[in-house]
Amino acid sequence: MIRISFPGLGIEEFVVNPVAFSLPIFGGVEVRWYGLIITCGIILAFLYAHFRSKQDGVSFDDLTDIALYTVIFAIIGARAYYVLTSLDKYDSFLDMIAIWEGGLAIYGGLIVGTLTVFICCKIKKLSFYKLGDAVVPGVMIGQLLGRWGNFFNGEAYGGIVAEDSPLYFLRMGLSPHDFYELRGQMAYVHPTFLYESLWNLLGFILINLVYKKKKFDGQIILMYFTWYGFGRMLIEGLRTDSLYVGVFRISQVVGFVCFVVGSAMLIYFLAKARRAELTSRSYEAAYPMFTTSATAAAEQPSEAPEAVEKTEERVEATEPEQTEPEGQEREFVDISDKLEKLFDIHQNKDDDKKQ
Numbered sequence: 136m137i138r139i140s141f142p143g144l145g146i147e148e149f150v151v152n153p154v155a156f157s158l159p160i161f162g163g164v165e166v167r168w169y170g171l172i173i174t175c176g177i178i179l180a181f182l183y184a185h186f187r188s189k190q191d192g193v194s195f196d197d198l199t200d201i202a203l204y205t206v207i208f209a210i211i212g213a214r215a216y217y218v219l220t221s222l223d224k225y226d227s228f229l230d231m232i233a234i235w236e237g238g239l240a241i242y243g244g245l246i247v248g249t250l251t252v253f254i255c256c257k258i259k260k261l262s263f264y265k266l267g268d269a270v271v272p273g274v275m276i277g278q279l280l281g282r283w284g285n286f287f288n289g290e291a292y293g294g295i296v297a298e299d300s301p302l303y304f305l306r307m308g309l310s311p312h313d314f315y316e317l318r319g320q321m322a323y324v325h326p327t328f329l330y331e332s333l334w335n336l337l338g339f340i341l342i343n344l345v346y347k348k349k350k351f352d353g354q355i356i357l358m359y360f361t362w363y364g365f366g367r368m369l370i371e372g373l374r375t376d377s378l379y380v381g382v383f384r385i386s387q388v389v390g391f392v393c394f395v396v397g398s399a400m401l402i403y404f405l406a407k408a409r410r411a412e413l414t415s416r417s418y419e420a421a422y423p424m425f426t427t428s429a430t431a432a433a434e435q436p437s438e439a440p441e442a443v444e445k446t447e448e449r450v451e452a453t454e455p456e457q458t459e460p461e462g463q464e465r466e467f468v469d470i471s472d473k474l475e476k477l478f479d480i481h482q483n484k485d486d487d488k489k490q
Contacts, residue, residue: 137289137311138321143304153288168287176280177206180273187269193261201255209248210234216243220378220385240378241278242389264353271359272342279335282328293325293373305329313375325373334366350408357401364393
């Protein structure tokens with residue numbers, strides 16, 4: 136059991152059980168809140184991706200196929216990333232695959248998941264950038280919910296909050312914890328799971344406000360990595376359970392790289408899209424008469440047959456009628472005798488030549 140409180144928010148101490156319920160099979164199988172919340176996040180992420188992708192002509196069957204492969208490999212990648220950066224915590228292979236006890240690194244899931252989507256798009260001949268734009272806001276839904284799985288496990292928290300900190304009102308009372316000097320007491324720590332959940336919620340709202348105004352395919356992907364990288368870079372510095380390589384917090388370094396590279400690419404491609412837009416406008420302004428004429432012709436297609444008929448009527452009206460003078464009949468000449476004479480002359484010449 137985990138004891139938690141949020142005194143700055145007026146929430147008194149309460150107890151959280153990481154196990155939601157147990158199934159009476161195989162001697163009793165525990166179903167943890169962490170797994171249930173992650174599963175709910177995956178389902179909501181898929182529903183959101185379907186909502187967006189169908190607007191771009193991606194079928195439900197194609198999206199389902201991609202989602203099945205992506206979820207499986209993303210979970211494997213997230214667990215592998217976490218295990219490889221903390222091998223000293225595990226004594227057996229069973230410990231390494233026990234994801235129900237926590238221990239998924241989001242960057243591992245993002246890397247492997249992105250590669251899976253890319254390969255699936257190549258096989259199905261879909262636009263990776265267009266589909267990625269539809270998927271990544273759903274990933275944010277999964278992340279902001281998934282952090283509450285950390286809450287139920289009593290993990291992913293930060294250091295002790297100083298009383299003069301502007302975040303002191305959000306402090307979370309927690310027991311048990313890893314602060315040995317406060318063993319048996321409530322430690323008031325940074326609820327970093329909450330910080331990241333709120334950061335993803337804000338990012339999700341902002342990205343959806345921009346979505347229909349995006350200037351190029353792939354813009355939402357870059358916005359996501361830039362936004363999440365910046366927030367994770369700052370929040371990771373508060374945590375006490377960071378994964379390290381040497382003296383560097385891995386997630387903080389990766390977050391910094393995502394923020395810098397994502398920002399640079401966003402600026403470049405937005406500027407490129409803006410130049411293309413201005414060039415298109417200047418081209419239209421240079422040929423206003425042709426543009427106006429073409430537009431007017433396109434807007435009045437039904438008038439063309441009537442105009443043709445009226446023109447034909449005017450032509451017929453102006454053509455003079457050829458009539459015979461009154462009292463005079465046409466004279467018909469019989470030329471049959473002349474044709475017979477010509478035929479006889481021609482035949483006689485042929486006979487002379489034969490002789």
